Amino acid sequence: MGDLKLPDFFNYPPYFTLQPVRDTREKQVQLWKELILNYCKHHKIFIVSLEEEFPLFSNPAIDRKLSYEAKKVFLSALVSEGRAEWLDKGQKNCLILWRRIQDWAEYILKFVRENGLEDGVMTLEEIRSGVESRGTELAGIDRIVLIRALKLLEQRGKAVMFKGTSTDDEGVKFSA
Amino acid sequence: MRRRPGISGLQNAAAALDKYRELGENVATIRKDLMKEQLATFREQLEEFARKHKNDIKKNPAFRSQFHEMCAKVGVDPLASNKGFWAELLGIGDFYYELGVQIVDICLATRSHNGGLIELEELRSLLSKRRRSSREAISEDDCLRAISKLKALGSGFEVFSVGKKKLVRSVPTELNKDHNEILEMAQVQGYVMAKEVERRLSWSSGRAADALETLLKEGLAMIDDGHPDGKRRYWFPCIGSSLSGAVDADVLSLGN
Structure with missing residues (x-):
């Protein structure tokens, strides 16, 4: 996996200033939304915080960075499309769904079948960092995203989640 | 000729006039036929030439442009119609028709980014990228020809010069002299600042602000x-x- 090639607009200064004219703003938001999703997918990033440094939001080469307001506009646009969710009321931390929850659920089902785990039991930690997950996109998956996807599978009767004595013991029994 | 009185004199004069006219008409007809013949020969040779150099005309933009010039001089427009000899031989009408369609596509696709104004050279390079597979080089002359064909559709395409550069406009925005001067200034660095515009063009701050506001x-x-x-x-x-190339990479893949 090589470095993500950043689009040319990332090197064009005005894209770091919120545009006042509607059409231009729409185009700008669209480009940033795509870039955020691609970037997070490439680097397996699940949470973007508005108050912490995030490399994508500044470009030292042209000496420009996004304002707090601009970041919030772009992330909110993702949220309104269902491609992200605010994790807190203050809207400072954002969960980026570069793969939608239902797509994660499908991905897990495929993973389960490929590993002959149709009736198997796994802990969440095993899914996130076990041998089977190595080399798949489940390696390092965010806990919140994983639990949401498993809950969806539970609703469909494809899995049952159970709690252990500690978070380490949280697990799931598949019935795929 | 001395005028002679009497009826016969008048008749003679009329007869002589008729003779002169007849002679004159003959000469004119002969000349016209000769001209026709020459032109026909020339067209024949032009066709022969076109047939012989079909591939050069298709592949080499400089050659193509010279060929167009030659055609224009004898009143042949290979783009006038898609039917007939020229189109069949060269497919040249189709060629510009195709370019025209692709130019419209590119202008539309990049519009949200550039506001419907694009440098001719950039348009050409996007067009070339998009036509990569056909391996025919496209020149600015080709673009201009294709755009002039688009004009016939009343689609509001226009090419105009700003400073040293040619811009293609695909939106009906009327740009006035003030706007053009700002665009020309922007060619140096890609941007301008209001104060700079006022100073360099000796404008009032209101005038600069108005023009910039409109462009925005x-x-x-x-x-x-x-x-x-x-x-x-x-x-x-x-x-x-x-x-635009990067912003609208998806557009390029739409083409053939």
């Missing part, structure tokens, strides 16, 4: 407040940003 509203300019000196810059994506 038309989607031709973008503001940039991120410079450390805190002064607002107005960037013009239609000029020298070579951005």
